Amino acid sequence: MKKLLLTVSCLMMATTAMFAQKYMTRTGRISFNATAAKSPEKIEAINNEVANIVDAKTGDIVFQVLIKSFKFERELMQEHFNENYMQSDKFPKSEFKGKIDNLSDVNFTKDGTYNAKVSGKLTIHGVTKDVNVPGTIAVKGNTVAVKAKFSVKLNDYNIDIPAMVADKVGKDATITLEGNLTQK
Amino acid sequence: MGKKILLTILALVLIGVCTGIYMWNKPHKKVEQAEGIVIDARVLAKEYSTDEKAADTKYLNKAIEVKGTIDELEKTQDGGLMVILKTDDVAAGVQCAMREKGLALKRGHIVIKGFCSGGLMGSVSLTDCVIVQ
Numbered sequence: 001m002k003k004l005l006l007t008v009s010c011l012m013m014a015t016t017a018m019f020a021q022k023y024m025t026r027t028g029r030i031s032f033n034a035t036a037a038k039s040p041e042k043i044e045a046i047n048n049e050v051a052n053i054v055d056a057k058t059g060d061i062v063f064q065v066l067i068k069s070f071k072f073e074r075e076l077m078q079e080h081f082n083e084n085y086m087q088s089d090k091f092p093k094s095e096f097k098g099k100i101d102n103l104s105d106v107n108f109t110k111d112g113t114y115n116a117k118v119s120g121k122l123t124i125h126g127v128t129k130d131v132n133v134p135g136t137i138a139v140k141g142n143t144v145a146v147k148a149k150f151s152v153k154l155n156d157y158n159i160d161i162p163a164m165v166a167d168k169v170g171k172d173a174t175i176t177l178e179g180n181l182t183q184k
Numbered sequence: 185m186g187k188k189i190l191l192t193i194l195a196l197v198l199i200g201v202c203t204g205i206y207m208w209n210k211p212h213k214k215v216e217q218a219e220g221i222v223i224d225a226r227v228l229a230k231e232y233s234t235d236e237k238a239a240d241t242k243y244l245n246k247a248i249e250v251k252g253t254i255d256e257l258e259k260t261q262d263g264g265l266m267v268i269l270k271t272d273d274v275a276a277g278v279q280c281a282m283r284e285k286g287l288a289l290k291r292g293h294i295v296i297k298g299f300c301s302g303g304l305m306g307s308v309s310l311t312d313c314v315i316v317q
Binding site for chain 2: 053
């Protein structure tokens with residue numbers, strides 16, 4: 001009887017391990033656009049080094065981004081972004097930690113594109129805020145493509161834009177996120 | 185006398201305009217121009233996994249010349265290359281995003297130089313990297 005119990009519990013543990021599916025990437029892509037309405041220059045940057053984990057079982061979703069890995073076309077903008085606006089020496093990282101709220105709508109075992117409602121905590125410039133982000137999760141075999149687009153108010157994250165450049169840098173930034181994750 | 189003042193003003197304006205143009209077209213920092221901190225990938229990863237804050241004060245935004253063995257090669261979504269170096273802990277690696285696209289690398293020993301952008305989910309991240317050897 002004891003043996004049976006042990007076998008059963010071992011089996012159960014094995015199944016749990018099998019379904020503890022984590023998807024990961026470290027080459028996700030994030031870009032933002034904070035161009036003011038009438039600005040002659042585009043205020044935008046790309047980061048191709050986004051780390052992203054999705055746990056299909058719990059619905060946990062984590063993004064981490066290093067500020068110094070954002071690339072601008074112009075070095076001057078990149079410098080201002082790092083030194084003045086984001087203070088990347090002090091706050092080198094931005095992070096999102098949340099959950100897929102409608103996990104039951106996303107079938108990780110069946111190919112298809114699912115709408116996901118994600119909520120969690122977004123940390124930028126050392127300030128953490130609760131956010132709700134709609135996105136899509138596309139499942140194909142053992143890969144998952146995560147996409148999201150949302151907007152943040154720079155003011156909410158204590159990012160001060162001097163009046164001198166207010167005609168170029170907007171009050172909001174549109175953030176576009178894409179991760180192609182593989183099962184680990 | 186008036187002519188001299190006018191000339192001085194003109195020269196100053198010219199210098200101002202030139203500086204402005206130079207600043208606007210300022211080239212991106214190249215890691216080759218910086219003196220790199222030479223370190224083994226295993227040691228760097230260990231320092232970051234032990235104390236990220238302390239490691240940041242030593243390495244963040246500095247040019248690092250890291251020696252190691254290629255563990256994995258990944259393509260970024262924009263066609264760039266990410267080199268992951270072997271360390272003692274699979275969860276704590278060293279990742280190097282290469283500056284040039286379309287690099288063909290063979291697995292094996294390598295020396296890479298890049299700017300440290302910090303710790304990312306247990307790994308150390310270097311960006312704008314070039315191959316030293």
